Amino acid sequence: MSNFLQLLFIGLFEGSLYAMVAAAIVLVYKSTHVVSLAHGQLMAYGALAFWFTLTVLKLPFIVALLLALIILAVCGWLIERLAMRPLIGQPLFAAFLTTFALFLLGDGIFQLILKGESTSFSAYLPGGMTPVLGVSLPTTQLISFGVCLALFLCLAIFFRKTKIGLGMRATAEDHQLAQSTGISVRAIFSWIWVISAMVATIAGIALANVMDIYFPLPYVGIKGLIVALVGGLESLPGALLAGLLLGVLENVSAGYLDPLVGGGVKEVAAYVLLLFILLVKPYGLFGLVRIERI
Amino acid sequence: MWRPCGVFDETYAQDMAIVRTSRHWIVLIVALVIFFLTPVFGSYYIVSFLNTLAITIIAVLGLQIVSGFCGQISFGQAAFMAVGGYTSAVLTTKLGLSFWFALPLAGVFTGLYGVIGGAPSMRIKGFYLAIATIAIHFVTLWLLLHLEITGKSMGIVLDPPRIGAFEFDTDERMFYVIMPVMIILTYAARNLVRTRVGRAFVAVRDNDLAAQVMGVNLYFYKLLAFFISCFYAGIAGSLFAHSTLVCHPEQFTLLHALWFIGMLIVGGLGSIPGVFFGVLFIRILDEFVLFVSPLFADWIPWLGLAPAAGLGVTAFGLVLAWFLIKEPHGLAHRWEILKASSRLYPFAY
Numbered sequence: 182m183s184n185f186l187q188l189l190f191i192g193l194f195e196g197s198l199y200a201m202v203a204a205a206i207v208l209v210y211k212s213t214h215v216v217s218l219a220h221g222q223l224m225a226y227g228a229l230a231f232w233f234t235l236t237v238l239k240l241p242f243i244v245a246l247l248l249a250l251i252i253l254a255v256c257g258w259l260i261e262r263l264a265m266r267p268l269i270g271q272p273l274f275a276a277f278l279t280t281f282a283l284f285l286l287g288d289g290i291f292q293l294i295l296k297g298e299s300t301s302f303s304a305y306l307p308g309g310m311t312p313v314l315g316v317s318l319p320t321t322q323l324i325s326f327g328v329c330l331a332l333f334l335c336l337a338i339f340f341r342k343t344k345i346g347l348g349m350r351a352t353a354e355d356h357q358l359a360q361s362t363g364i365s366v367r368a369i370f371s372w373i374w375v376i377s378a379m380v381a382t383i384a385g386i387a388l389a390n391v392m393d394i395y396f397p398l399p400y401v402g403i404k405g406l407i408v409a410l411v412g413g414l415e416s417l418p419g420a421l422l423a424g425l426l427l428g429v430l431e432n433v434s435a436g437y438l439d440p441l442v443g444g445g446v447k448e449v450a451a452y453v454l455l456l457f458i459l460l461v462k463p464y465g466l467f468g469l470v471r472i473e474r475i
Numbered sequence: 476m477w478r479p480c481g482v483f484d485e486t487y488a489q490d491m492a493i494v495r496t497s498r499h500w501i502v503l504i505v506a507l508v509i510f511f512l513t514p515v516f517g518s519y520y521i522v523s524f525l526n527t528l529a530i531t532i533i534a535v536l537g538l539q540i541v542s543g544f545c546g547q548i549s550f551g552q553a554a555f556m557a558v559g560g561y562t563s564a565v566l567t568t569k570l571g572l573s574f575w576f577a578l579p580l581a582g583v584f585t586g587l588y589g590v591i592g593g594a595p596s597m598r599i600k601g602f603y604l605a606i607a608t609i610a611i612h613f614v615t616l617w618l619l620l621h622l623e624i625t626g627k628s629m630g631i632v633l634d635p636p637r638i639g640a641f642e643f644d645t646d647e648r649m650f651y652v653i654m655p656v657m658i659i660l661t662y663a664a665r666n667l668v669r670t671r672v673g674r675a676f677v678a679v680r681d682n683d684l685a686a687q688v689m690g691v692n693l694y695f696y697k698l699l700a701f702f703i704s705c706f707y708a709g710i711a712g713s714l715f716a717h718s719t720l721v722c723h724p725e726q727f728t729l730l731h732a733l734w735f736i737g738m739l740i741v742g743g744l745g746s747i748p749g750v751f752f753g754v755l756f757i758r759i760l761d762e763f764v765l766f767v768s769p770l771f772a773d774w775i776p777w778l779g780l781a782p783a784a785g786l787g788v789t790a791f792g793l794v795l796a797w798f799l800i801k802e803p804h805g806l807a808h809r810w811e812i813l814k815a816s817s818r819l820y821p822f823a824y
Contacts, residue, residue: 216602216606264796264800267800268799268800271803273601274548274601274602275799275803277602277605278736278740278795278799279796279799279800281733281736281795282737282792282795282796282799283792283796284792285733285737285788285791285792285795286788286789286791286792286793286795286796287792288788288792289785289786289787289788289789289790289791289792290785290789291785292784292785292788293785293786293789296785400729403609406606407606407610410603410606442621445617445620445621448613448617449613449614449617451610452609452610452611452613452614453610453614455606455607455610456595456607456610456611456614459595459598459599459603459607460594460595460598463598463599463603464603473684474684
């Protein structure tokens with residue numbers, strides 16, 4: 182039983198990381214209808230920027246975090262301005278492929294910066310274990326789980342209460358209609374990229390706390406994309422639920438099936454889940470079912 | 476293409492012909508003869524470069540059919556290549572079959588596997604399908620890494636193809652195996668897209684609902700596109716495995732599949748010559764980066780000693796983004812413009 186609880190908790194923690202990446206992807210999709218592969222890179226660069234400000238510049242934690250967020254916000258704005266805006270009016274698939282090109286570009290620069298080595302900032306964060314229900318868990322992971330829940334709460338409030346958040350929801354419904362009510366759709370697009378880059382940064386920092394900063398880090402973004410698809414591309418609660426579900430599924434299936442098939446279940450569990458969900462519910466668990474016309 | 480005055484098409488067959496005049500035939504045959512003499516006077520570097528180029532072209536041709544013509548973007552081409560390579564390896568080493576039978580069998584088996592892999596396309600499309608094919612990639616590679624018959628993490632070591640006692644064990648010899656296959660498959664693809672099937676593919680790509688309304692059997696043609704595409708991937712994988720003489724999951728990563736899609740975009744979606752332009756352009760870019768990266772390392776010590784891998788991917792990403800934003804029709808579009816303007820010279824149109 183305690184083994185199961187251990188797997189469950191670790192699964193929930195990892196799931197919360199996936200959910201944050203998925204949230205960043207869902208944010209962009211909701212407003213611009215672009216599925217972004219680039220968020221894996223934004224996440225990795227967020228972790229890298231935080232590593233740089235915290236361990237190289239030796240800034241205090243809060244300042245380092247804010248600086249990393251600002252750096253990535255500028256990155257997100259640049260992506261929107263230089264790569265996404267010229268593609269407005271072109272097929273959405275071109276934008277999707279452009280984010281894929283950005284993923285590769287980011288991947289190359291990431292490799293150039295790291296030079297095949299790995300770095301980590303977990304030594305600069307408080308260590309220690311906290312017992313929960315008879316299972317001892319790393320304190321930093323508990324904190325990052327709390328951060329994830331707080332992040333989703335903030336996003337929910339942001340979309341319901343603030344003017345810009347409401348504008349984003351209107352833009353998500355219909356671009357032309359939103360523009361005719363006086364919302365600047367271009368400004369909304371810029372804002373959404375900035376915000377989602379910042380969400381990706383937080384996800385990246387939380388993730389780099391668990392795994393080192395090295396070349397597979399951006400590829401966790403693909404997991405985030407899978408979570409977004411499973412939850413439904415328009416749905417933030419879907420992203421949270423699907424993320425937690427995936428995290429738990431990966432760890433529990435790996436814990437119980439690995440001895441039977443000789444390891445590696447964790448690497449494919451997500452993909453099998455995705456294929457299964459897409460065959461049963463093509464638009465994800467909470468996604469909008471689109472009715473197409475000719 | 477350039478045509479002298481007084482050459483008119485009098486029959487439908489003439490109008491559809493790829494090679495139109497006797498002068499074209501002469502140019503074509505001379506070019507082929509020179510091409511096939513490359514291993515005789517070319518260096519080892521050139522020959523092995525051409526071999527990998529040709530194998531990549533076969534794989535990307537398959538991708539062009541399913542993604543460029545039928546509109547189903549697939550990130551699974553590297554995994555399908557792996558299936559082809561492994562099929563061929565298992566058939567030749569475990570069952571003792573000759574390479575010449577294993578090659579088409581690998582293609583057919585990969586095609587059937589691709590029909591399973593393409594099955595999600597019956598329910599989903601667009602980004603959803605693209606991400607589903609990434610899932611198929613990882614599941615396939617996981618299977619190859621964990622099944623008993625594929626040698627688990629050891630991979631499979633192969634023998635070179637042979638006729639009687641003659642072994643195709645060097646790159647110069649493999650050249651004569653790979654190139655005819657590539658030329659036949661290119662010819663087949665070039666003609667396939669002009670047939671009823673090809674037109675159905677294009678209809679599905681342009682608007683699948685409209686195609687269905689007009690009586691195109693959507694599921695049949697989508698799965699057929701996956702079958703043909705994976706047939707090409709299987710052939711490419713088999714040739715690749717038999718020229719490197721080893722089959723291992725590490726040779727077929729997601730990055731390879733991403734490169735294939737990138738070559739397709741640079742070359743131009745929906746064009747068979749575009750495949751050649753795209754593959755050639757990206758491969759030359761890659762070799763160029765490999766060539767200049769030591770210079771970069773000298774100029775900018777910050778980059779470290781071996782920036783080749785990172786620089787290559789960076790350049791590739793930049794080129795890809797530039798093409799998508801500035802030249803979305805790819806190099807094939809430029810080629811068509813060049814052809815038209817050379818035919819009409821000295822008039823504008």
